[in-house]
Amino acid sequence: MKEFVFDRLVDKENICNLEKEKAQLFSLVKEKENVVVYAPRNYGKTSLIKNVIIPFFRESNQSPFIIFCDLMGVKSIDSIISRISISLAKEFNTKSSLTKVIDSLKDIFRSIKPTISIDAFGETSFSFDFDKGSTNTNFYSLFETIGDISKKYEVLLICDEFQDVSFVEEGEALFRDAFQKLNIPIILLGSKKHLLQNIFLGADKPLSNWGKDIVIPKIEYTTYHKYINERFRRKNLEISLEDATFLQDMMNRNPENINIVCNDILQNNKNIQISQETILISKEHVLFYREGRFQEYLKSLTESEENVLVALAKKEFTISPQSKYFVGLTDYTARTIGKTIRRLVDEGIVEKDKRGYFVSDVLLKLFLKEYR
Numbered sequence: 001m002k003e004f005v006f007d008r009l010v011d012k013e014n015i016c017n018l019e020k021e022k023a024q025l026f027s028l029v030k031e032k033e034n035v036v037v038y039a040p041r042n043y044g045k046t047s048l049i050k051n052v053i054i055p056f057f058r059e060s061n062q063s064p065f066i067i068f069c070d071l072m073g074v075k076s077i078d079s080i081i082s083r084i085s086i087s088l089a090k091e092f093n094t095k096s097s098l099t100k101v102i103d104s105l106k107d108i109f110r111s112i113k114p115t116i117s118i119d120a121f122g123e124t125s126f127s128f129d130f131d132k133g134s135t136n137t138n139f140y141s142l143f144e145t146i147g148d149i150s151k152k153y154e155v156l157l158i159c160d161e162f163q164d165v166s167f168v169e170e171g172e173a174l175f176r177d178a179f180q181k182l183n184i185p186i187i188l189l190g191s192k193k194h195l196l197q198n199i200f201l202g203a204d205k206p207l208s209n210w211g212k213d214i215v216i217p218k219i220e221y222t223t224y225h226k227y228i229n230e231r232f233r234r235k236n237l238e239i240s241l242e243d244a245t246f247l248q249d250m251m252n253r254n255p256e257n258i259n260i261v262c263n264d265i266l267q268n269n270k271n272i273q274i275s276q277e278t279i280l281i282s283k284e285h286v287l288f289y290r291e292g293r294f295q296e297y298l299k300s301l302t303e304s305e306e307n308v309l310v311a312l313a314k315k316e317f318t319i320s321p322q323s324k325y326f327v328g329l330t331d332y333t334a335r336t337i338g339k340t341i342r343r344l345v346d347e348g349i350v351e352k353d354k355r356g357y358f359v360s361d362v363l364l365k366l367f368l369k370e371y372r
């Protein structure tokens with residue numbers, strides 16, 4: 001059904017645009033290329049991969065084997081190994097003839113020890129362990145196994161939130177070695193541009209110039225306008241391009257935030273032409289009913305993070321957060337502000353573009369502006 005999706009992955013039918021990126025990914029994956037997909041938060045990276053590229057890969061290969069792992073927040077090589085291992089075991093567990101699959105791969109289990117257990121309902125499940133080795137040996141064993149699987153299956157490896165590997169000592173170097181030995185398509189996704197650029201463009205970095213880049217751009221105003229009207233039609237609503245542009249700009253062209261506001265408009269109106277006034281009412285409504293979430297979220301920040309965030313929100317865009325003017329808006333020193341901003345940027349809560357630093361989530365920004 002055509003709807004405005006938010007707070008979850010978007011299904012294929014509801015993904016707006018991304019046609020060019022789909023076509024590029026299809027062909028790069030077919031050619032077993034390595035790809036890095038760049039886009040800010042909530043630009044549909046994970047949805048595109050999980051709901052379009054993976055189904056395509058499953059359909060277009062005879063014996064597909066897909067390893068999708070999320071590296072968000074990994075802190076050590078051990079946690080990376082654990083994330084990839086779980087994803088690998090998960091893929092085994094999707095196979096209907098698990099024992100047959102394991103049997104066909106018998107000779108590849110050189111460095112990992114597979115176990116198949118049968119639960120009370122007769123369901124088989126696969127898990128594995130490493131022969132006792134050092135952390136780095138286990139990392140290589142895991143990738144050796146992936147390489148071995150790729151001799152009999154068409155393997156696709158995807159690592160989401162790959163930028164967080166940059167916080168793990170030796171992480172990039174280990175991945176470089178491991179990737180070099182694989183002849184399979186690999187897709188790395190990330191949302192924190194400055195960290196990704198550091199990994200893939202930094203001079204003398206292990207993964208510099210690795211793979212082909214795909215950058216997901218902002219969706220065109222006219223394309224999103226058409227998408228919105230297609231969904232508004234159900235309640236006989238219509239929005240002009242001018243007002244749809246106003247809405248998109250207000251949400252800093254972030255698809256998830258646009259969808260949240262459009263969904264509210266759709267829920268609360270019928271048979272009208274949508275005006276800027278209706279848009280503003282829905283925006284207020286959204287801020288009001290999501291207040292609990294924002295409050296909860298703010299609890300996870302330190303006091304200085306919250307205060308700096310409020311100051312950033314009130315100013316919209318800040319070119320120099322350590323300037324006298326900005327420092328005057330807070331109770332902190334320029335040094336503390338600098339450190340806090342760096343942390344907020346690393347966590348993806350604040351972003352920077354040519355207009356300056358800004359709060360990534362527009363709804364959070366509007367909330368801070370109006371309620372703090």
Ligand SMILES: Nc1ncnc2c1ncn2[C@@H]1O[C@H](COP(=O)(O)OP(=O)(O)OP(=O)(O)O)[C@@H](O)[C@H]1O
Nearest residue numbers: 005006008016041042043044045046047191255256
């Ligand atoms: N092309 C799109 N069409 C419609 N909605 C979109 C699109 N891209 C993103 N969204 C919105 O963004 C939300 C998040 O999508 P998704 O998780 O796929 O993005 P992401 O780029 O992986 O985000 P993150 O950086 O947080 O991992 C969706 O629930 C949806 O509201």
Ligand SMILES: [Mg+2]
Nearest residue numbers: 045046047160
């Ligand atoms: Mg994602």
